[in-house]
Amino acid sequence: MNERYFCTFSVDGLLLGIAIEHVEEVLGDQAITPVPLSDAAITGLINLRGRIVTAIDARQRFGLTSRDDTAAPTVVVVRAHGEAVGLFVDRVGDVVEVDDDCLVEVPVTVAAPIRALATGAYMLAGDLMLVLDADQTLAITS
Amino acid sequence: MTTDDEEIVLAFLEESRENLDQLDLGLIALEVNPADPALLAQVFRTIHTIKGTCGFLGFKSLEALSHAGENLLDALRRGELRFDASVTTSLLTLVDAIRRVLDHIEQAGTEGEVDHGAVISALDRHLASPVAVATFDLATTSQSVAMGTATAASETSVRVDVAILDKLMDLVGELVVTRNQFGESATIDDDGPLSLTYRQLSLVTRELHEGVVRARLQPVGSVTGKFHRIVRDLAASMGKQISLEIEGEEIAVDKAVNEVLRDPLLHLVRNAVDHGIEPPDERRAAGKPAQGMLTIRAFHDGGRVHLEIADDGRGIDSRRLVEHAIASGYVTAGDAAALGPDAAMDLMFRPGLSTKEEVTNISGRGVGLDVVRNALEQVGGSIDVTSEPGRGSVFRLNVPLTLAIMPVLIAEVGGERYAVPQVDVREIVHIAAAEIATAVRDVDGVLFYRLRERLLPLVELASQFNLESARHADGLIVIVVEAIGRRFGIVVDALGDTTDVVAKPLPRAIRTIRCFGGVTLLSDGQPALILDVAGLASRAGITTSCEDIEVRDIEWVAEAAPASLLLASADDGGRVAVDMSTVRRLEQISPESVERSGPIEVVQYRGGILPLLRVTDGLSSGTQSRKPSAVLHTVVCESSIGLVGLVVGRIYDVVPRPTTEVTVPPPSRRGAIASVVVDDRITEVLDVELLIADAGVWSTA
Numbered sequence: 001m002n003e004r005y006f007c008t009f010s011v012d013g014l015l016l017g018i019a020i021e022h023v024e025e026v027l028g029d030q031a032i033t034p035v036p037l038s039d040a041a042i043t044g045l046i047n048l049r050g051r052i053v054t055a056i057d058a059r060q061r062f063g064l065t066s067r068d069d070t071a072a073p074t075v076v077v078v079r080a081h082g083e084a085v086g087l088f089v090d091r092v093g094d095v096v097e098v099d100d101d102c103l104v105e106v107p108v109t110v111a112a113p114i115r116a117l118a119t120g121a122y123m124l125a126g127d128l129m130l131v132l133d134a135d136q137t138l139a140i141t142s
Numbered sequence: 143m144t145t146d147d148e149e150i151v152l153a154f155l156e157e158s159r160e161n162l163d164q165l166d167l168g169l170i171a172l173e174v175n176p177a178d179p180a181l182l183a184q185v186f187r188t189i190h191t192i193k194g195t196c197g198f199l200g201f202k203s204l205e206a207l208s209h210a211g212e213n214l215l216d217a218l219r220r221g222e223l224r225f226d227a228s229v230t231t232s233l234l235t236l237v238d239a240i241r242r243v244l245d246h247i248e249q250a251g252t253e254g255e256v257d258h259g260a261v262i263s264a265l266d267r268h269l270a271s272p273v274a275v276a277t278f279d280l281a282t283t284s285q286s287v288a289m290g291t292a293t294a295a296s297e298t299s300v301r302v303d304v305a306i307l308d309k310l311m312d313l314v315g316e317l318v319v320t321r322n323q324f325g326e327s328a329t330i331d332d333d334g335p336l337s338l339t340y341r342q343l344s345l346v347t348r349e350l351h352e353g354v355v356r357a358r359l360q361p362v363g364s365v366t367g368k369f370h371r372i373v374r375d376l377a378a379s380m381g382k383q384i385s386l387e388i389e390g391e392e393i394a395v396d397k398a399v400n401e402v403l404r405d406p407l408l409h410l411v412r413n414a415v416d417h418g419i420e421p422p423d424e425r426r427a428a429g430k431p432a433q434g435m436l437t438i439r440a441f442h443d444g445g446r447v448h449l450e451i452a453d454d455g456r457g458i459d460s461r462r463l464v465e466h467a468i469a470s471g472y473v474t475a476g477d478a479a480a481l482g483p484d485a486a487m488d489l490m491f492r493p494g495l496s497t498k499e500e501v502t503n504i505s506g507r508g509v510g511l512d513v514v515r516n517a518l519e520q521v522g523g524s525i526d527v528t529s530e531p532g533r534g535s536v537f538r539l540n541v542p543l544t545l546a547i548m549p550v551l552i553a554e555v556g557g558e559r560y561a562v563p564q565v566d567v568r569e570i571v572h573i574a575a576a577e578i579a580t581a582v583r584d585v586d587g588v589l590f591y592r593l594r595e596r597l598l599p600l601v602e603l604a605s606q607f608n609l610e611s612a613r614h615a616d617g618l619i620v621i622v623v624e625a626i627g628r629r630f631g632i633v634v635d636a637l638g639d640t641t642d643v644v645a646k647p648l649p650r651a652i653r654t655i656r657c658f659g660g661v662t663l664l665s666d667g668q669p670a671l672i673l674d675v676a677g678l679a680s681r682a683g684i685t686t687s688c689e690d691i692e693v694r695d696i697e698w699v700a701e702a703a704p705a706s707l708l709l710a711s712a713d714d715g716g717r718v719a720v721d722m723s724t725v726r727r728l729e730q731i732s733p734e735s736v737e738r739s740g741p742i743e744v745v746q747y748r749g750g751i752l753p754l755l756r757v758t759d760g761l762s763s764g765t766q767s768r769k770p771s772a773v774l775h776t777v778v779c780e781s782s783i784g785l786v787g788l789v790v791g792r793i794y795d796v797v798p799r800p801t802t803e804v805t806v807p808p809p810s811r812r813g814a815i816a817s818v819v820v821d822d823r824i825t826e827v828l829d830v831e832l833l834i835a836d837a838g839v840w841s842t843a
Contacts, residue, residue, distance in 0.1 A: 033669040034558060036607030037655050045649070045661060045669035050319075052661045052669045054649040083650055140651045 004100050006122075008093035008129060009076055012064040014114070015129045016089075017096065017122075022134035024077040024084055026092050030055070039140050046086055048077065055086040056140065063113035080134040087137070096129070098122045106130060154195055155244055156301075161188050162244075165237050166371040169230050173374075176225035186215040192240070203253040204243050210265040211236045217269055232264045234371070304397060307358050314347075314354050315644040321347045322641060322665035348642070355396070362440045362447070363391030365404050369411050373436060376415045383433040384419055390440030395447050399541050402523070403449070406514040410451045410537050411436070418455035418535060428532065430454065443540075446523075452536040458529040460486040487527055491515045519653055524676070542659070548645050550672065552638030552664070553621060556609030559670050561643055561662060562632070566675040568622045571631065575616035582618070588683070591620065591631055598622065599630040601682040606657065611635055625675040630684045632673075641665065645672055656681050707799045707827065708777060709820060711791035712757045716811065717825040719818070720788065722796060724780050724830055729787070730773040742837070745787065752778065755833045756789045757813070781830045788833065812836050 006017035007026075032044040032055055041060040046053050055075065059067055067073065067090065075086040103120045110118065110130065117137050118130045168185040175181060193208035211233060217223040239261045246254035325340055366388050377384040395403075419425075419434035426432055439450045460483060467473045467489050473481075481489075491511045515525050523541035542548075550561035571593065573581060581592045582600070589600040600620065604611035613619075613635045620631040643662040652658065659674030706722035735745050736754065743754040754776065776787040797820055804817040804824060813833035814826035 031668060033671070035652050035655070035658075035671060036609060037657065038652050042651055045671070047663055047667050047669050050316075050663070052646055052649065052663060054651045056651070081650060085649075085651070138651075141654055 003097050006096050006098065006129070006131065007076065008096055008124075009058075009074070009087075009089040010091050010093060011058045011062060011089050014062075014064075015093070015124070015127050016058075016132055017129045018076070018078055018132050018134055018137075020095060022078050022080060024079050027075040027077065027086070029073065030075055030086070041140055043088055046075070048084065048086070051084065053077070053084050053086050055088055056138070058087050058089045061087075061113075061137065061140070062117070063111060078134050078138060080138045083138075085138045096124060098124070098129075103131075151199065151247065154199060155248055158192055158195065158244055159241070161192055162237050162241055163367065164188055166234070167367060169233050169237070170370045170374055172225055173227065173230045179219070182215070182219040182225075186212070186219050189215055201243070201247070201253055203256075203258060204240060206262065207236060207240055207243070207258055210262040214265045214268055223268060229268055232261075232268060234375075236261055236265060302357070307354070307397065310354050311358065314351050317347055318351065318642050318644055319663065319665070322643075325665065351642075358396050358398070359394035360397045360400050361391055362393045362395055362400065362403070362449075363388070365400050365407060366391055366438055366440070369407070369438070372408070373411060373415055376412065377419075380415070380421070382415065382419055382421050384415060384436055385433055386436045386438070388438045388440075393440045393442060393447060395541075399447065402517060402541060403539070406517055406525070406539060407438070407449065407451070409511075409514050410539075411438070414451065414453040414455065414535075418453040420456050424456075446540045446542055448538065448540045450536055450538050452534065454534040457531040457533050457535050458487065458490065458527070459531045460489075460529070463487070463489045484526075487529065490527065491525070542645075548672075549640060549642050550662075551621065551640050552670075553603070553632070553634040554636040554638060555603045555607065555611070555634050557612050558609075559638060559664065559668070560603070560634075561664075561670050561672040562621060562623065563659070563672065563675065564640060566623045566625050568624050568629065570637065571620040571622060573618040573620060578618060593622070593631075599682075599684050600633055601630055601678060601684065602633040604633075604635070606678070606682060623675045625679060628676070628679045628684050630679060630682070632678070643670075643672070706796050707818070707820070707825075708796050709794040709825065710757075710775070710777065711794065712811070713789075713791055715791065717820070717823050718757055718790065718811070718814070719797075719820070719825045719827045720777055720779065720830070721799075721827070725777055726780055726785065727778040728793060729776045729778055731776050731787070731789075732773055736774070747778075747785070747787070750785070752785055752787045753783075754787045754789050755813075755837050757791075757811075757828065757833075779830045781834055783834060786830060786834060788828070788830070 005020040007020055007023040008015060008017045010016070027048075030046040032046055034044040035042055038044075041056050043055040043057045043060075046055050057067070059065065067088075073088045074090070074092050076089055076092060077084055077086050079085075102122055104123065106115050106118045106121050107128070108115075114130065117132055119133045120131045122129050122131065165185060165188050168181060168188065172178065172181050172185065189208055189211045193205060193212055196204035196208055214223070214229070214233065218225055218229070223229070239256075239258055242256070243253050246252065246256075321340075321343055324343065369388070370386055373384055373386040414436050419436065420428070420430075422432035425434065435452075435454045437450070437452045439452070441448050464473075464478045464481065464486050468475050468478050473489070478486075491514075511525075518525050518539060518541060523539060525537065525539045527535060527537045529535035549564040551564055551567055552559050553562055554560075571591075573591065583590050583592070589602070590597045591600050592598075598620075602611070603609075619634050619637060621634060621637075622629065622631050624630075641664075643664070645660040645662050647653075647660055648655070648658055649661065656677030657674055658671045659677065660672040662670055662672055664670050707719040708722055708725055709717065709719050712718050729747075731745055731754075736743050737745065739751070739753075743756075744751050745754060746752075754774075774789045775791065775793050776789050777793065778785055778787050800818040800820060802818075804819060809815065809817045809826045811826045811828075813828050813830075813836055815829040815832060816827045818825050818827060
């Protein structure tokens with residue numbers, strides 16, 4: 001039995017998870033400074049208690065439809081490549097505990113952009129949670 | 143060992159290593175100037191000091207090593223022995239041996255078991271068969287020699303742990319942010335006690351910041367100094383002859399910046415020695431001197447430190463680069479054809495494109511120029527290269543002076559604020575709406591503004607950033623900036639304050655956007671991007687050729703001036719012309735009616751006095767014409783002093799003014815401001831005011 005913990009969140013109906021050791025915190029609405037000429041997935045810069053952190057739009061990153069702007073976005077602060085990056089998601093879920101042995105392959109029905117970033121999946125009470133590779137997810141350059 | 147002992151040993155290690163670095167430089171300098179008595183004395187003293195400390199601390203091996211070195215140096219400085227390459231090599235080997243022992247002491251606490259017999263006997267061998275030199279007078283004066291940059295630590299300085307300096311810098315940064323936030327509330331107070339306190343706080347903060355910045359400064363030489371030894375050893379091992387010259391070693395930069403420069407510079411120097419400079423026979427065959435030249439030049443410009451690494455080696459063939467890129471599948475042949483020369487050269491900085499087939503020990507494997515560029519860009523620096531195949535290459539790097547606090551001007555574009563580094567700002571210009579029609583022009587797709595007889599390229603930040611301009615008024619607000627010799631104007635929607643901000647490097651995801659050099663938090667906590675003026679210039683296509691365009695060089699002059707010229711000939715037969723707008727009448731004046739009023743010729747004309755200006759070739763003083771003619775053809779013109787008469791040879795015609803002007807050769811005739819070509823003849827256009835000024839004619843009213 002090998003427990004692993006994941007922070008879960010949903011993006012456009014998809015349930016995703018990032019290993020807890022990569023997640024710093026979860027924030028509410030943030031003031032964003034847009035960055036001209038940057039990659040489309042980059043929403044801009046946010047002020048995280050004095051640190052300037054890049055914010056990435058999960059929907060853009062995963063090639064999904066744009067968010068309906070009336071919903072208040074939530075930011076999952078993920079640490080990878082020695083840097084903190086804010087990931088804008090639709091809603092944050094719970095921290096779940098899974099048994100490492102229950103890891104399954106990512107179904108082929110999952111769209112290509114996400115499949116490239118996912119390392120596996122777990123069945124969670126009827127829902128499929130895709131495991132995201134933090135390093136890959138945050139690897140954007142402009 | 144007790145902690146006290148440990149500290150003593152640590153201090154000893156640090157000091158000895160510095161001394162050894164000094165020795166390296168001194169020995170290499172002596173190789174070039176073997177008879178320099180001051181150099182010899184200094185090198186001897188250094189090794190003597192090392193020997194003394196080693197003995198005191200009980201390091202027997204080190205003592206023996208340095209003793210052997212000291213003996214040899216003593217003989218050298220007494221003129222019993224000549225300094226040559228083999229002596230230098232033996233002494234440098236000694237220095238390396240001492241270094242290894244120091245490393246061992248650092249790691250294991252003891253000197254280690256290595257037998258230094260070989261090194262010592264090599265030194266003694268020189269003594270055994272001395273090549274005697276004619277004795278010379280050793281000056282025992284205490285001239286200090288510039289062997290490198292670091293001088294012996296004076297007693298007015300202290301060693302400070304770098305971590306402490308870093309902490310101080312962070313604290314000052316936080317102080318600045320706090321001060322800014324305080325400033326927001328203090329300005330409401332308007333000269334009350336709060337605002338007074340704020341000003342005081344501001345002053346003290348600024349001085350503290352400057353103090354900490356200065357404390358962190360280190361000469362660039364502390365990085366480049368080591369290169370002398372490296373180049374010497376590397377060149378020798380490859381059988382090449384290379385001389386290294388370093389200029390600007392005393393330029394002081396923040397220690398953190400020096401650390402960033404260390405590896406890139408080392409990489410470039412090694413590249414130059416390894417790939418760049420050819421072996422002596424190849425050089426001679428190419429008509430070059432056998433010895434190759436490598437120069438490193440450091441200088442300040444516009445808030446940045448610039449380094450140029452130049453070699454006179456084989457240069458870089460951009461065509462080979464492009465071929466290699468196509469062969470590696472990096473770029474398609476079609477795309478490659480579209481690359482300009484700069485972009486082609488830029489391919490060098492892409493990962494995986496090393497054009498040296500063999501992988502040598504010296505250059506390492508896979509560590510390419512992409513790593514160098516990355517390291518520099520991480521701190522807001524940049525690198526590029528120019529090269530001429532067969533002649534050599536120049537790598538140019540630059541980094542910001544400090545990675546910390548900078549004064550900026552806030553500019554608003556498209557509803558967002560951006561910070562423009564004050565150090566790049568030259569002036570601010572407001573162009574009124576009415577002026578735009580006459581003062582702003584589109585030339586080949588680039589907007590230009592006529593600023594005091596020079597053309598300033600304009601960059602509209604809104605369109606560069608693909609934003610909607612949120613300009614309020616109808617005029618234009620232009621921030622005139624300059625970076626790396628390129629001057630241009632940035633058009634923004636509105637201007638904010640000048641303020642100090644703590645500059646942080648760009649986050650990884652946006653590091654490659656050339657227009658930005660960093661990020662910062664404004665006083666209201668909102669993140670803002672700091673512009674990289676040089677990057678913006680590159681992106682907007684501002685080239686240095688814009689710099690020297692003077693207003694008269696283009697159609698501008700024709701559009702601003704009236705459309706017709708009066709053509710005439712001068713006394714000497716050359717062609718001249720005058721703007722029709724100033725011409726009032728054409729007269730034929732009889733020479734007898736010409737009178738003199740002091741130095742000026744005048745004629746009574748229509749109830750007044752008309753001063754006459756003879757149009758000559760400018761060589762004579764212009765008061766006498768060569769042959770007496772029947773009549774004086776005079777062009778009566780309006781001027782600032784009233785009517786004046788230009789006396790010409792013949793009047794030909796009135797023609798439309800040509801739209802282009804000849805600028806080479808410049809007009810030589812006195813009073814001429816431009817040259818045009820009319821009917822295939824060069825015609826010098828006269829300016830009445832200039833003629834008047836030349837002749838010293840004053841108002842006769």
